Amino acid sequence: MCLGRMRSRSHISGRGENVSEAVGKKAENPWRETAKIIAQAVVIAMVVRVFLFQPFNIPSGSMKSTLLVGDYLFVSKLSYGYSRYSFPWDIIPFKGRIFATEPKRGDVAVFKLPRDNSTDYIKRIIGLPGDHIQVRDGIVYINGQPALQAPAGEYVGPEESGPKPRYEETLPNGVKHYVLHWARPTEVDNTKPFDVPAGHYFMMGDNRDDSLDSRVPTWQGGVGFVPEENLIGRASIIFFSAATDDPKAFHLTSPWSWPIDVRWKRFFHLIH
Numbered sequence: 001m002c003l004g005r006m007r008s009r010s011h012i013s014g015r016g017e018n019v020s021e022a023v024g025k026k027a028e029n030p031w032r033e034t035a036k037i038i039a040q041a042v043v044i045a046m047v048v049r050v051f052l053f054q055p056f057n058i059p060s061g062s063m064k065s066t067l068l069v070g071d072y073l074f075v076s077k078l079s080y081g082y083s084r085y086s087f088p089w090d091i092i093p094f095k096g097r098i099f100a101t102e103p104k105r106g107d108v109a110v111f112k113l114p115r116d117n118s119t120d121y122i123k124r125i126i127g128l129p130g131d132h133i134q135v136r137d138g139i140v141y142i143n144g145q146p147a148l149q150a151p152a153g154e155y156v157g158p159e160e161s162g163p164k165p166r167y168e169e170t171l172p173n174g175v176k177h178y179v180l181h182w183a184r185p186t187e188v189d190n191t192k193p194f195d196v197p198a199g200h201y202f203m204m205g206d207n208r209d210d211s212l213d214s215r216v217p218t219w220q221g222g223v224g225f226v227p228e229e230n231l232i233g234r235a236s237i238i239f240f241s242a243a244t245d246d247p248k249a250f251h252l253t254s255p256w257s258w259p260i261d262v263r264w265k266r267f268f269h270l271i272h
Contacts, residue, residue: 053077054233056110056120062205062212063122065155065166065178066108071266072240075110079103079234085112086232097229103128103201105142106175108235108271111203111226115218122235123213123223124177127202133194135215138181138208145172155180158243177272181208188215200225241266 058071067073077086081100084093103109103125113119127133132143140147149167156163169179181189186209194214196202203226205211216222241263 053236055239056122056235058122061157061159062207062210063108063124064157064159064180064207064210066124066206066271067122067235067238068157068241068243068263068266069159070242070261070263071238073238073271074236075233076236077233079107079236080109080231083229083231085117085230095229097231100228103231103234104175105173106171106177109201109203110232110235112230112232114224114226114230117230120232121203121223123203123205123211125201126171126204127194127196127214129196129198129200129228131196131202133196133202133214135189135191138185138189140169140204142172147171149179152178175272177206179206179208191215194225197225199228201228201231202226235271237271238266238269241269 053074053076056073056075058067058069058073061069079101080103081097083097084095105125105128107125108122109125110120110122113121126140126147127142134141139149147169149169152166152168154163155166164180165183167179167181168176170176188208188211194202202214203223204213204215212222214223214225216224218224242261243263
């Protein structure tokens with residue numbers, strides 16, 4: 001019986017030491033464990049931002065009514081592959097694209113402005129390499145085929161002086177989207193013919209009267225043709241939206257303004 005009692009005590013004593021050691025280990029490195037979790041989260045966030053999805057906000061009305069000032073959206077970098085402009089500060093300088101996928105006509109794409117290769121722009125891809133583009137009386141002709149427009153109501157926004165006519169435009173590949181333009185002609189409603197060079201794209205804003213795009217050459221402050229390597233990615237989804245006069249205001253930090261400013265219906269709205 002004495003031997004049995006000794007064994008029992010020894011067993012209990014051993015368990016107590018193991019528990020003490022485990023508690024000691026947890027108590028020794030709480031900050032190190034927290035730092036590891038934070039570091040892992042930062043690395044995951046950076047990988048997602050650099051290689052998968054990057055957030056952008058809309059600062060102007062050139063893409064109304066598809067995108068509005070104050071929309072925050074995710075851009076898919078996987079869609080077109082990667083160029084040096086896919087990475088922050090152009091830290092990996094190389095020419096061309098890797099894992100490249102051909103953009104589709106009608107995609108809404110973010111790209112670096114060709115005249116400075118640093119400013120982020122967002123427009124719709126209308127012309128592909130080799131296309132012949134011309135705008136006549138507000139209608140876009142692609143390789144001689146008109147992108148027909150059907151009346152689709154009106155757009156009413158705080159930035160407009162009144163309701164603006166909206167049309168559903170159908171591109172030759174069947175992609176449909178809305179465009180805005182006044183019935184009265186503007187300077188960009190009639191253009192010269194454009195032949196899109198190899199490795200370049202012709203971009204246009206959906207708000208046709210108020211968009212400096214490929215219809216306007218770079219020396220006149222426009223976009224001109226966009227080189228393939230300047231593409232960053234395809235606009236995919238709106239994750240936040242708030243009506244604001246200041247496009248740089250970050251409304252996520254002002255929850256008291258949400259009931260008035262936030263456009264709840266635009267949350268998680270897919271971009272077409």
